[in-house]
Amino acid sequence: MAKALTKAQITDKLATATGLAKKQIGAALDEVAKLAYKEAKNGFTIPGLGKLVLQARKARKGRNPATGAVIKIPAKKVVKFRVAKAAKDAILVKK
Numbered sequence: 001m002a003k004a005l006t007k008a009q010i011t012d013k014l015a016t017a018t019g020l021a022k023k024q025i026g027a028a029l030d031e032v033a034k035l036a037y038k039e040a041k042n043g044f045t046i047p048g049l050g051k052l053v054l055q056a057r058k059a060r061k062g063r064n065p066a067t068g069a070v071i072k073i074p075a076k077k078v079v080k081f082r083v084a085k086a087a088k089d090a091i092l093v094k095k
Contacts, residue, residue, distance in 0.1 A: 040079060050083040 005013070011029065015022045036044045036052050044052040059075040
Protein backbone atom coordinates (compact mmCIF):
# COMPACT_ATOMS: atom_id res chain seq x y z
CA MET A 1 0.00 0.00 0.00
CA ALA A 2 1.32 3.45 -0.92
CA LYS A 3 1.94 6.14 1.68
CA ALA A 4 -0.50 9.00 2.13
CA LEU A 5 0.37 12.30 0.45
CA THR A 6 1.94 15.00 2.60
CA LYS A 7 0.66 18.58 2.60
CA ALA A 8 3.65 19.61 0.44
CA GLN A 9 2.88 16.88 -2.10
CA ILE A 10 -0.82 17.83 -2.22
CA THR A 11 0.13 21.50 -2.65
CA ASP A 12 2.55 20.62 -5.45
CA LYS A 13 -0.02 18.48 -7.32
CA LEU A 14 -2.75 21.12 -7.01
CA ALA A 15 -0.38 23.90 -8.09
CA THR A 16 0.61 21.90 -11.16
CA ALA A 17 -3.01 21.09 -12.03
CA THR A 18 -4.35 24.64 -11.57
CA GLY A 19 -1.38 26.78 -12.57
CA LEU A 20 -1.53 28.69 -9.28
CA ALA A 21 1.45 29.31 -6.99
CA LYS A 22 2.22 26.78 -4.25
CA LYS A 23 1.90 29.57 -1.64
CA GLN A 24 -1.61 30.37 -2.82
CA ILE A 25 -2.64 26.72 -2.72
CA GLY A 26 -1.12 26.28 0.76
CA ALA A 27 -2.93 29.37 2.04
CA ALA A 28 -6.22 28.13 0.54
CA LEU A 29 -5.82 24.71 2.19
CA ASP A 30 -5.10 26.39 5.54
CA GLU A 31 -8.19 28.59 5.23
CA VAL A 32 -10.42 25.63 4.32
CA ALA A 33 -9.13 23.80 7.42
CA LYS A 34 -9.76 26.83 9.68
CA LEU A 35 -13.26 27.25 8.26
CA ALA A 36 -14.00 23.53 8.73
CA TYR A 37 -12.91 23.67 12.40
CA LYS A 38 -15.05 26.76 13.01
CA GLU A 39 -18.17 25.44 11.26
CA ALA A 40 -18.02 21.76 12.31
CA LYS A 41 -20.72 22.30 14.94
CA ASN A 42 -23.13 23.31 12.15
CA GLY A 43 -21.87 20.69 9.71
CA PHE A 44 -19.19 21.52 7.13
CA THR A 45 -19.62 20.04 3.65
CA ILE A 46 -16.94 19.73 1.01
CA PRO A 47 -18.93 18.99 -2.17
CA GLY A 48 -18.01 15.66 -3.72
CA LEU A 49 -15.87 14.63 -0.73
CA GLY A 50 -17.97 14.56 2.42
CA LYS A 51 -19.29 16.28 5.50
CA LEU A 52 -17.68 17.06 8.86
CA VAL A 53 -20.23 16.82 11.70
CA LEU A 54 -20.26 17.13 15.48
CA GLN A 55 -22.21 14.35 17.18
CA ALA A 56 -23.23 13.87 20.82
CA ARG A 57 -22.71 10.46 22.42
CA LYS A 58 -24.81 9.37 25.38
CA ALA A 59 -23.33 8.19 28.66
CA ARG A 60 -22.97 4.41 28.80
CA LYS A 61 -21.56 1.54 30.79
CA GLY A 62 -18.38 -0.25 29.77
CA ARG A 63 -15.97 -2.82 31.18
CA ASN A 64 -12.38 -2.51 32.28
CA PRO A 65 -10.71 -5.22 30.18
CA ALA A 66 -8.03 -5.89 32.81
CA THR A 67 -10.33 -6.39 35.80
CA GLY A 68 -13.74 -6.92 34.24
CA ALA A 69 -15.19 -4.22 36.49
CA VAL A 70 -18.15 -2.20 35.16
CA ILE A 71 -17.26 1.46 34.61
CA LYS A 72 -19.33 4.49 33.66
CA ILE A 73 -18.32 6.20 30.41
CA PRO A 74 -19.50 9.83 30.45
CA ALA A 75 -21.40 11.55 27.64
CA LYS A 76 -19.22 13.45 25.17
CA LYS A 77 -19.16 15.12 21.78
CA VAL A 78 -17.23 13.56 18.89
CA VAL A 79 -16.28 14.76 15.42
CA LYS A 80 -17.17 12.49 12.50
CA PHE A 81 -16.59 12.65 8.77
CA ARG A 82 -19.30 11.25 6.52
CA VAL A 83 -17.99 10.38 3.09
CA ALA A 84 -20.10 11.57 0.16
CA LYS A 85 -21.71 9.03 -2.16
CA ALA A 86 -19.81 10.47 -5.13
CA ALA A 87 -16.50 9.85 -3.33
CA LYS A 88 -17.49 6.28 -2.40
CA ASP A 89 -18.51 5.55 -5.99
CA ALA A 90 -15.26 6.99 -7.38
CA ILE A 91 -13.02 5.16 -4.89
CA LEU A 92 -14.85 1.84 -4.67
CA VAL A 93 -15.15 1.13 -8.38
CA LYS A 94 -17.25 -1.96 -9.08
CA LYS A 95 -15.55 -4.56 -11.28
